[in-house]
Amino acid sequence: MSNPVCKFCNIKSQAALKLNGCELDVLGNNSSQVQFGPGEIIIKQEAPTSSVAYVKSGLVKIHIKGPIRGKILNIVKAPAYLCLHSTFGDNVNHFSATAIEKTTVCFIDSITFRNFIHENGDFAYQIIQDMGKGELRNFHNLINNAQKQNMGRVAEALLFFAKEIYGSNSFTLPVSRQELADLTGITRESASRIFTNFNNEKILKIEGRKISILKESLLTQISVNG
């Protein structure tokens, strides 16, 4: 594997910015860059964690096979590391990661990555901050899913896409109704019903996967109040 452009890559992670020229050469020699199309699996649940994945561009869903049905834990936008917790918490992946848009991923050899942590405190500190922020997001998710009811969850998810992913109140949903249901923890029928409901109430304008948020304040209220 070889990826000699790390040194000149301009989408470095916060952590990689702390590496010096020599370390960046090592990184380049121990990583490889791969392209994924929508639906292609980047990381497979149960497989051994042989490398660290860094998403350079694109959009990825983190998901898991639940006891009953699938569950999407998170949607991650580049730039971000994927599943660091799995890498350092265990030696198999606890989740799968699948591209939902065209995505570029750098796979970094685990040993190399670990060495950086051991030898470069600034690098380690950035990784810890990253993990911390990620975990906070996930906890936030947990609360929502635990106590809100369906309309609130869907509202939450839509606002997430608008704010966090696209930065606009008009966007094309990158996931199917089924996937949205897996993300919010409801059935696809319920998701569908809530969509038509929001459409009728003129809170959203929906044309297939094209969504425009018309009454953001109301949607926010629904999201907050459960």
Place this chain on the structure above:
Amino acid sequence: MSNPVCKFCNIKSQAALKLNGCELDVLGNNSSQVQFGPGEIIIKQEAPTSSVAYVKSGLVKIHIKGPIRGKILNIVKAPAYLCLHSTFGDNVNHFSATAIEKTTVCFIDSITFRNFIHENGDFAYQIIQDMGKGELRNFHNLINNAQKQNMGRVAEALLFFAKEIYGSNSFTLPVSRQELADLTGITRESASRIFTNFNNEKILKIEGRKISILKESLLTQISVNG
């Protein structure tokens, strides 16, 4: 603050074991040890994160004020760090931590802790592993809460106490019915009903908070199948 015994403490964290004598002196001079009784608040949600908390002994619940009712995110047994994610993800605590048994906590000055990470790669690596393991546990929780129904959740919680906390099928529940409900995300009435149900079915023997698991395999099955 002063706690000169760090050097000779025999309940050091995995991370602290990586510190040298000199660093342990610094740790001692920048940390303090505090005792908490059941119900006493160790970390308060929304308060600034001024120090890192290390639980030396005892049992702690991590909880949060939800939009509708409280939610217990996790029950943590010593030895463990508390809420590292809050410390590094943001500068206010996103959760509260409350002792549920007599608990000893060491508060370590954040700056000191950060310096260790920057300067001692082995220390940093242990912290990262800790965070990784913790996050995996939490994700596991999320899945359960998302898809199981009430009986399964209660079964899960009981097995958690038996396996992870007490290592025995007979134990005294350290939490009230209300708290168990907050942990599993159900109402206290539902919790109560399920308890009497399990008692009638002879899956458990219940006397107030004293619990004996009689049919572990059945309970496990209920827990797994939702």
Place this chain on the structure above:
DNA sequence: CGACTGCTTGATGTTGCTCAACGTGCGTGG
């Protein structure tokens, strides 16, 4: 054109929350 996938809609059944009542033990203040 038929098979298939993704989406929608309606009818039905179940789960679990809410509300309400009642018992108990504990601490507080008259």
Place this chain on the structure above:
DNA sequence: CCACGCACGTTGAGCAACATCAAGCAGTCG
């Protein structure tokens, strides 16, 4: 000391929210 409020626990009845089941529709691909 007793009355009272308060947290905890249990049980029952009714209801709303959702999942499930079932059917139908539009678009697409071989």
